[in-house]
């Protein structure tokens with residue numbers, strides 16, 4: 001099935017078939033990452049530009065590794081290294097980069113909707129690598145891949161999302177994507193950290209973490225995003241940790257085969273204790289490994305579209 005979209009902006013836009021197609025592609029590409037020579041020529045001659053206006057370790061590195069494993073050339077611009085610090089506007093910067101004929105822009109930005117603004121104004125494919133408090137589709141996809149790998153299904157599972165859901169683009173992409181694939185999503189957080197539109201997204205709320213844990217197949221723990229909090233929304237980190245932190249004692253009430261996930265970076269000892277983060281139920285580093293495969297799949301599918309467009313143009317002009 002060809003992937004017909006120009007951009008990957010969010011999981012809200014994608015059909016079940018498109019999500020499954022990306023995940024199937026990721027599973028088939030994952031094997032490349034275990035070879036001694038981890039490179040295939042699929043995107044040779046393609047150019048990927050990373051535009052990261054917010055910090056990132058996992059997403060930026062894994063998109064870069066993914067592009068290079070598919071033989072694309074990559075270039076990276078960060079907020080502090082771009083001419084925006086000299087006063088150039090976001091759109092002027094992007095128009096200038098567009099004039100250098102890249103094939104895919106990968107953008108992380110603190111403003112919700114920034115990748116959509118870019119995608120509307122450029123013929124280049126745009127991938128959202130996290131926009132404000134809106135979506136982080138590649139994270140949602142790698143989380144779904146990890147659940148499929150560990151549980152063999154998503155349909156019928158209960159996924160408990162714990163923590164700072166209000167500020168989390170990871171939560172939003174997961175809530176939208178997991179429900180499309182048939183999961184039940186339960187949210188548990190202090191009332192100040194629950195988004196107002198949670199019920200519109202179809203998620204249930206369970207106020208007490210200890211009531212929710214025994215029913216969960218997957219516990220997805222989120223980072224407290226202190227950088228996005230406009231005011232103090234918690235009495236103290238210590239109280240948050242006592243009431244909502246996932247630790248070994250709490251996990252004793254969970255199903256024997258529960259998996260614990262976290263998108264990173266972790267505030268160790270706040271939302272997750274080290275014994276759980278590094279323990280037998282943790283799927284955190286599997287998420288990171290699958291991040292490379294999912295991002296290879298995204299670039300491969302968008303790159304294939306570019307290639308079929310280019311060959312159609314060649315046929316038209318022949």
Ligand code: CP
Pocket residue numbers: 055056057058059060130139263264265
């Ligand atoms: N999960 C995630 O987006 O991590 P980074 O901020 O390190 O990219």
